[in-house]
Amino acid sequence: MPVKMLREFFLLESAGGILLVIAAAVAVLISNSSLEHHYHDILKAPVIIQIGSFSIDKHLHHWINDGLMAIFFLLVSLEIKREVLDGQLSSKAQISLPAIAALGGLLFPALIYIVFNWGNSTTMQGWAIPAATDIAFALGVLTLLGSRVPESLKLTLVSIAIIDDLAAIVIIAIFYTETLSVYPLGGAFLCILALLALNKRKVSELSPYMVIGTFLWICVLKSGLHATLAGVIVAIFIPHKSNDAAEPAPLYRLEHGLHLWVAFLILPLFALANAGISLKDLSTDFFTESLTLGVGVGLLFGKQIGVMLFTYIGVAFKLCSLPTGIRWRQYYGIAILAGIGFTMSLFIGELAFDDDRLQILVRLGVITGSLASGILGYSTLRITSQKQAVK
Numbered sequence: 001m002p003v004k005m006l007r008e009f010f011l012l013e014s015a016g017g018i019l020l021v022i023a024a025a026v027a028v029l030i031s032n033s034s035l036e037h038h039y040h041d042i043l044k045a046p047v048i049i050q051i052g053s054f055s056i057d058k059h060l061h062h063w064i065n066d067g068l069m070a071i072f073f074l075l076v077s078l079e080i081k082r083e084v085l086d087g088q089l090s091s092k093a094q095i096s097l098p099a100i101a102a103l104g105g106l107l108f109p110a111l112i113y114i115v116f117n118w119g120n121s122t123t124m125q126g127w128a129i130p131a132a133t134d135i136a137f138a139l140g141v142l143t144l145l146g147s148r149v150p151e152s153l154k155l156t157l158v159s160i161a162i163i164d165d166l167a168a169i170v171i172i173a174i175f176y177t178e179t180l181s182v183y184p185l186g187g188a189f190l191c192i193l194a195l196l197a198l199n200k201r202k203v204s205e206l207s208p209y210m211v212i213g214t215f216l217w218i219c220v221l222k223s224g225l226h227a228t229l230a231g232v233i234v235a236i237f238i239p240h241k242s243n244d245a246a247e248p249a250p251l252y253r254l255e256h257g258l259h260l261w262v263a264f265l266i267l268p269l270f271a272l273a274n275a276g277i278s279l280k281d282l283s284t285d286f287f288t289e290s291l292t293l294g295v296g297v298g299l300l301f302g303k304q305i306g307v308m309l310f311t312y313i314g315v316a317f318k319l320c321s322l323p324t325g326i327r328w329r330q331y332y333g334i335a336i337l338a339g340i341g342f343t344m345s346l347f348i349g350e351l352a353f354d355d356d357r358l359q360i361l362v363r364l365g366v367i368t369g370s371l372a373s374g375i376l377g378y379s380t381l382r383i384t385s386q387k388q389a390v391k
Contacts, residue, residue: 016263017140020342023268024275024367031276043273056221064273065350066227068266070217072343074231075262076165078238078255083162085240096320097311098159104310105160105338106131106167109302113294123291126352128175129362130298130369132168132344135161136267138337141374148385150330152323157334160307168344169232176351177225184223188230191216195237204243204250209234226351267343274346277363286364295345295365300372303339308332333381339373342366 030039043061050056058066084090109130117123138157142149194212203209217230242249248256286292311331314320322331349362 016267017134017136017138018143019264019268020134020136020271021140023271024342027272027274027276028279028367031278032280036278039276056218061273064269065347066221067217069270069347070228070231071258072231072262072266072270073169073228074213074235075255075258076162077169077232077235078251078258080162080166081235081238081240082251082255083159095159097314097322098156098163100314100320101156101307101311101335101338102160102163102167104306104308105133105164105303105335106306108306108309109298109339109341112298112302116290116294116297120290122353123294123358126291126295126349126358126362128168128171129345129348129352129366130295130302130341131164131171132341132348133157133161133164133303133338134340134342134344134370135165136263137340137342137370137374138334138377141337141340141378142381144378145381145385149381150323150325153326153330153334156323156326156331157337160334160338164338165344168348169229172226172348172351173229176348180224181222184219184221185225188216188219188223188225191219192233192237195234199237199239202239202241202243204239204247206238206250206254209238209250270343270347274350275342275363275367277360277367282364286361287368289361291358291361292365292368295349295362296369296372299339299341299345299366299369300376301339303341303373304332304335307335307338311335327384329384330381333377333384336373336380337377339377340370342370345370 027039030036043059045060046057047060047063048055048057084095110127113127113130114124117127135158138161139154142154142157191212195209195216198208198212213230213234216233217227220230220233221227238251238254240249240251308331311320311322315322322328345366346363349359349366353359353362
């Protein structure tokens with residue numbers, strides 16, 4: 001990745017992360033004010049698109065989670081594709097550390113959640129909630145530390161988060177899919193063939209991909225699969241090479257074009273729609289519920305234990321190595337920050353549970369676990385950076 005693009009990426013992601021925090025805080029404030037009922041009424045407002053007998057009838061909340069988040073998944077998938085083909089995950093040496101760390105960071109939070117919720121078939125459905133890292137939120141915290149955090153450490157955190165997101169996409173596709181409908185699946189298959197044809201013909205214009213991608217989204221939505229998977233599929237077929245040497249590749253153009261919208265509109269809207277939690281009727285019992293503890297403890301402790309343990313084993317067996325100039329104390333700081341699972345955790349929670357009370361517990365666990373991870377990770381990196389600067 002060119003240095004200029006890398007700097008732009010961090011600036012954009014970190015600023016988006018700060019805006020994400022603000023949007024989440026606003027959602028909590030509104031949910032605990034006289035505007036609470038208006039907030040929920042707006043989210044439950046029906047939004048209908050109808051052409052003849054065909055219609056898509058969903059609440060505004062669902063349009064945000066199923067529609068706008070498909071664009072978010074498109075961007076995440078483009079980032080993963082670029083990193084695998086040309087970036088930080090393009091070689092075995094580069095991918096080994098974040099892959100091993102991400103694996104530990106996926107397994108241990110899920111195991112902790114399962115331990116807390118063992119025997120409860122309902123809450124067990126949320127086992128994947130604490131498994132993912134929120135890249136924008138985590139980079140927003142890193143930005144507060146300025147130049148004291150080495151760029152190699154930021155890249156490591158980004159790579160771990162990207163692999164986390166890839167795993168979350170696979171988990172959603174396999175474990176959070178409803179009953180399938182055959183005819184829409186057939187339509188989705190035809191759309192995929194059309195995307196493949198565009199890719200093979202090396203069509204560099206983005207508009208045909210977006211038009212077919214829209215039809216694909218509709219088919220996937222109607223099929224019973226989660227609609228956001230359409231974004232993943234479209235990303236697979238976006239060409240990563242340009243026909244014109246003077247023009248950036250379609251993948252880079254689309255990724256660059258989407259970043260602004262995702263960071264400054266889609267993710268803040270998602271946070272505003274999903275982070276609202278009323279504190280009026282909360283009691284200490286809510287914090288001791290198995291679901292809340294599974295999510296919160298999984299994010300705060302499961303992530304850092306899994307990332308550190310698997311990385312240590314990987315280094316001990318010479319499967320990977322820490323970035324040059326990075327000490328274990330600093331690496332521990334980003335292991336803690338990996339416990340910020342805000343966006344994807346809330347998203348999986350929405351898929352796992354329909355019950356309003358369980359949604360409150362999910363949000364409580366995600367917010368407390370992510371907030372604690374952010375504060376502790378920031379403090380750890382600040383202390384270790386200061387100590388290293390003195391030496």
